[in-house]
Amino acid sequence: MSRVAGAGWLTLLYKELLRFWKVAFQTILAPVITTLLYLLIFSHVLESRVSVFNGEVRYTAFLVPGLVMMSVLQNAFANSSSSMIQSKITGNLIFILLPPLSPADFFLAYVLGAMVRGIVVGLGVFVVTLFFVPSLIAMPHPFWALAFALLGSAILGTLGLLGGLWADKFDQLAAFQNFLITPLTFLSGVFYSIHSLPPFWQTLSHLNPFFYMIDGFRYGFLGLSDVPPSLSLAIVAACSLLLSLTTLLLLKRGWKLRH
């Protein structure tokens, strides 16, 4: 028996990973198939009707990075939020409240676990969609894509943790997801370029942080974006920092955890 001080968060991360891996059909395969259905339907209906980036890119090639990022974001949120709410409702949260885990340990484990799940699902979607758009393998800016995938999944993992902490029942978490996360994701330019929108909706889209995640991530695949990727990166990084600090503060106070 050997004791490594401060290493508890690694076990919590391992538990988070093992948790979704044990139900991989539900947590990895199912979202990949759902996203593939989006691709098949939207590309079939819109490929010949929608022009993006002045016709420089096929609609399906435009759509794929958006769908990959949407999968990353949604699954990162799903992982941390479902893990937290299940632990709260079943009462087994006590197993991680009793050990000497710090607020930062909690945060790191839950958010990294969510990031891993989001990115694994995103990779799965990417690999499958390559059959439809093989040219996407030649990514002009892979590190930009990676940076947005990491930051985007961290933000949604953090939001999932916050949602899971806040909600006292599944119903409340579903409201958080259906009235906040899903609209922000769907209205972020996954399925269209915001330049195709009327000016009012274009302006409104610029207030949606998810738009910058999708647009910046797409830049990594296509070399084209609605706004400069550096601006998107700055906004996404600022959002990530703000959310992380807020969550860490709430965890330190024991918000909804220690009464």
Next chain:
Amino acid sequence: MQALAGVSLAVEQGEFFGLLGPNGAGKTTLISVLAGLTRADSGSARVLGHDVVSDYRNSRRALGVVPQELVFDPFFSVRETLAIQSGYFGIRDNGDWIDEILHHLDLTSKADANMRSLSGGMKRRVLVGQALVHKPPVIVLDEPTAGVDVELRQNLWAFIRKLNRDGHTIILTTHYLEEAEALCGRIAMLKSGLVVALDTTKNLLARVSGLAVRLVAERVPGAWQSRVTSHEGRVFTLGIERYADLEALLAALRVEGIAIDELALVETDLEQVFLKIMGAGRALPGAAE
């Protein structure tokens, strides 16, 4: 709502300490404060000198808690559950100790079974195992034997006694008062958030003086009505001062022609003490502040 009203008590290292009280007395809240699950509005709590808020890492390392609720993580097997719990305390390569825990809790054959497939009693024993994985010097057991069958309860207590002999401090809450009487060297009784008794088990038992007689009959003699301490159907419990009073009781029964179906002397037990103290319901001087 105030769950604890100025509780002040110290448990010495190596003690087997009982925490008794009716539902809602504040036992679980007190344990939750010690474990850092609940934050006290005022005052402080320390485990082996480590403050549970400002030095929570060391206080939690020193403490193993068996929670009252039967909770488990349905994703994992028994062994995984124990290994993961060890890891939360930064402990690796804990297989030997986990094997020993599984053996003592009679769970070896279930080591690789998923938690969902276990009976309530088995899940309870895994909770005990989880509290012990990091070999804490202080072990808190909040109703650990609820739902555990008699034989396994005996095994569990033999294991906990061994841990106590090895130097672990044990704090126990239980509704089985005979368990507390047999195991605990000292007992605190809580009522409505107050410590209403705090003494050695021996001294507490001595608080209920005299003897009691359990009589099964149609009625008790008229002169003995005032001695009835409890009455349920044909079963009467009467208090007597000395053994010689038994002769007077028998004589009175004979004179009034009351047939005795059953008669037995009852020795003082913790239940009587508990009922007496809970009935009084005031904080004892020096026990609470």
